[in-house]
Amino acid sequence: MAEASTVLRRLSPLATQNTVSIGFLPPMTRITLRGEPDAARRVGEVFRAELSPDPLRANAAGARAALWLGPDEWLLLAPEQAGLAASIEAACDREHGCVIDVSHRQVGIEVRGTAGATVLNAGCPLNLDLKAFPVGMCTRTVLAKADIVLWRREPELFHVECWRSFAPYVLGVLKQASRDCGF
């Protein structure tokens, strides 16, 4: 009995020594582009990060990143910079696409640590195994009852984007989930 129960404790996923840290990111400039490939190409030149047509992939160039969210939709993230949205809008041919500044619409949350995927999986039904959701993958998905955009920046670093009014809930879910996972 004693021997078997030791084995069982070691088998329990709760016993593993994992870490996670969760916190809001500083304000960023956020821009959505909806439009045709040509518009994406032109915007990418100004943004200095290509808007890749590869589905569910984020193209990071330095601190900037262009996240593919749909066949005609990208989310551009950059350190806060006045005038960036205007210059990108100017670059976009309005016949072929539409650029909107949504810097204030969203909040970024960082989930970092070996248990980040496990914590996210408390509310996100996707397979976050590194093989199934590799570094650079991004998607719209849900976290419990909130819509989020999830982007894996590093093996143990996720960037979560959500609408600002959902941010307290999203952070609350992640914090509760990290407690539920024993952190």
Next chain:
Amino acid sequence: MNAPFRTPTGGRVDRGATRRFSFDGRSYDGLAGDTLASALLSHGVHLVGRSFKYHRPRGFLAAGSEEPNALTSVNRGGGRVTPNLRMTQVELYDGMEARSQNHWPSLAFDVGAVNGLMSPIFAAGFYYKTFMGPKFMRGPGLWAKLFEPAIRRAAGLGVAADEGDPDVYANRFVHCDVLVVGAGPAGIAAALAAGRAGKQIILCDEGAELGGALLAEPKLEIEGRPAAAWLAATLRDLAAMPNVTALPRTQAFGYYGHNLVALAERLTDHLPGVDTTVPRERMWQVRAAEVVLATGAIERPLVFPGNDRPGVMLAEAGRVFLNRYGVKAGSRAVVATAHDSAYRVALDLQAAGVTIAAIVDLRERPTGPLVEQARGAGLRIVTGGTVMGTKGHWRVSEATVAHVSGDHVTDLQRIPCDLLLMSGGWTPSIHLFSQSRGVIAYDTATEMFIPGKAVQAQRSAGSCRGLFGFADVLADGYAAGLDAAGAAGGDAPALGDKAFAVRGDDAYGPGGFSGALPISGDGARAKAFVDFQNDVTAKDIKLATREGFRSIEHIKRYTTTGMATDQGKTSNLNALAIAAKALNEPVPAVGLTTFRQPFTPVTFGTFAGMSRGQMFDPVRQTPIHDWAAAHGAEFEDVSLWKRAHYFPEPGEDMHAAVDRECRRTRESAGLFDASTLGKIEVAGPDAAEFLNRLYPNSWTKLGVGRCRYGLMLNEAGFIMDDGVVGRLAPDRFHVTTTTGGAPRVLNHMEDYLQTEFPDLKVWLTSTTDQWAVIAVQGPRARDILLPLIDDVDMSAAAMPHMAIRLGHICGVPMRLFRVSFTGELGFEVNVPADYGRAVWEAIWSEGRAYDAVAYGTEAMHVLRAEKGYIIVGQDTDGTMTPDDVGLGGMVAKQKPDFVGMRSLTRPFLTGEGRKQLVGLLPDDDAIVLDEGAQIVDRAEVPNGTHALGHVTSSYRSGVVGRSIALAVVERGRSRMGETLFIPMPGGSIPAKIVSPVFYDPQGERLNG
């Protein structure tokens, strides 16, 4: 320790670790590793509960999760009460407080037992018969006074906790290559094989220890080692594989589509004290590429009169209590069986010192090694036997057995005993397989239902597919694990099948019985139980067939057999066999009912997870929320948003606050946080054409810098949303929606764009959360804003009503709408959300000079109702057209098409008698009508009076100086001046139909 039925050695309990507990207030001790059931049995306690309907004394039937009788309520303090736990699964911890259930006033003296005397009345379908029986039975008096209380008392097991549950519950979504359900020999072998193949494996088992049947096999040897040592070593091997997650105390309770299997993991219930740092239970929602079901088999009871007395037990349960827990379930046993496996039980018990009074074998000529061993051990065997009945009130004291030949029963004999072990053979546990929609097959050779064709990526292994004997089961599990690993795809090392050398494996001969044992006499009062938990007897099932039920699905519902929380684990096969015999049909022709989730009961907390209290739903707050809270606002929920409802000053109630907010807004100005309004940016060269097709009014001619009110219709022509749309540029519109309608409208637009209008170059972006919106309404609105804005000409001439301008306020970018939902001069300031609070405070500061107020949603409702402006969803109900609400003029006559256009021409929408929006003034100007109240044309209202409509909005209006209401009334616009009646409990209230515009009917104040 005085536990007279504990063996001196053996079992997996820790004899050095005493666990004290109480049951029904009496103290006992047990050992670490005990269940509540084994600990009570070690003290000879068999009476542990009362049955559901007849309140008969009940004991333990089983040793595992299939237990139907021995349900307990465990109280962990502070509201942590869990009823209906199976004592056979409750792990003992020090200080446990457990109680029996379903009796009053006590377990030994239960008033409800009188139901047993009335059993001829409470027969199958009693509930339905109270509706259908003779008139005296259907009378309201009998129903209210007798039947309903009786049924309510009987219905439901245990008592729910009456306090909030303080525990936390967790959820986890997980994907794996192979999910193995059940960690008995088949499951462990499957996990071993799939694990060696390098796949991601989850192995779960409902038990506290992994091992299943191996935990009760002291004599078995596997690969040269005792089964326990082999098990420990194998679990160590599995633990060493990083790709294997093994979950004990984890019940796979539901099998859903696309290989989604739900598991409930019990994390803390087995621990003493309350560990608040860990969730109590965790739901695992497993998406498995491949599933191995290794769910084992459940022993079948025999159906004979008195088979439910405490001390009557499934045979293998007696063996598990002995071999796993070191507990003898009695001292003198009768073993009744139709299967060889019970001989093993008799031999083990005899070796432990239990007297085996007789083995009663239903078979005429049982043969085989186990039978020979029993004979060799000198055990008395009654072949061709049956059990006619039992005696003993709190516990079985005697079994009446007999010999059956044909229809005759001879050689009746009474055998004293304190334990009656029974075995009708084994029923493969195909619950999860059935839930997965797999096709169930009937094996005529073994008379077993087994898994047939799987319809999901899944296979069954071991006893759950009818294999018995450990060598076969282990090899089958291993092969299933390899098969699953191969099917899961990817690279896998080539592993061959594996045979497991097993010694001490008893071979079974043919056997098994389902149905009711033959008894003498008509058995009119005999209670031979089929479903122990729902108290369904063999007689009930026969009665149902006599009353014309032929489908097993109907018999199940009529008799409630198999419908208790145990999901018919021990009863389904016997019920089916009895019905088949009564209907004179073969068993497979009658068929099996579908098994349902959950396999065992799951707590509500596990389903709720973290969705409780503040986390039940997202609580959306505007950027101005904290300011409103600091200024004393009361909030109301509007969809997921918290909105300021009103801002009471000291001493004010809601009515006074709303009255002041409305008055000051009309006299000077009011500030309103409209940030929750839905906002959608519609952009692209075809944006105007898109809006043309979507809205009933025309957008082509709307100039840049101008706004228009839009009603959005669905395909049926009914109003689904409304809002103001501003044209920012020839190719760009700022569309607003109702607070609750934003996601619906965006989906509606996106849906049409993608499916109906793919030719249009239009792109949609939700900007609801991008903009904070501050409405400044009232004659002083412009004066308040002027000092803060220097790049927009706000004069009436330059910026008329329904204009939109881009500019800056307090130095931040702004979209300024001149719009009004109050009928006053008004503006709505849109600024990026992070600036919302600062801009609001700046406007508020300016407003102080004019004694402006902040107003909430209640004042907003009153102000708009005074003007007859509708609120979609309040004054409309999903069946209103533009004409119904007096906005028929907005519908363009010249457009080729728009969403809902054809529907608007349907006769029903154009005919007479449509309900139309009107105003309503009660004759008594102090009466505020109830919203939702019906409207009729007469003061006296006999039954069947036709309702002409109902009140949709009703308020006390300060500016009108009386109560006002909006209503929808048949042909309302042709009834101006008519008096109609609102029937209320205190009498009908007369009210006059008037125009819905109560204030400033010319609309002059808008143009200030």
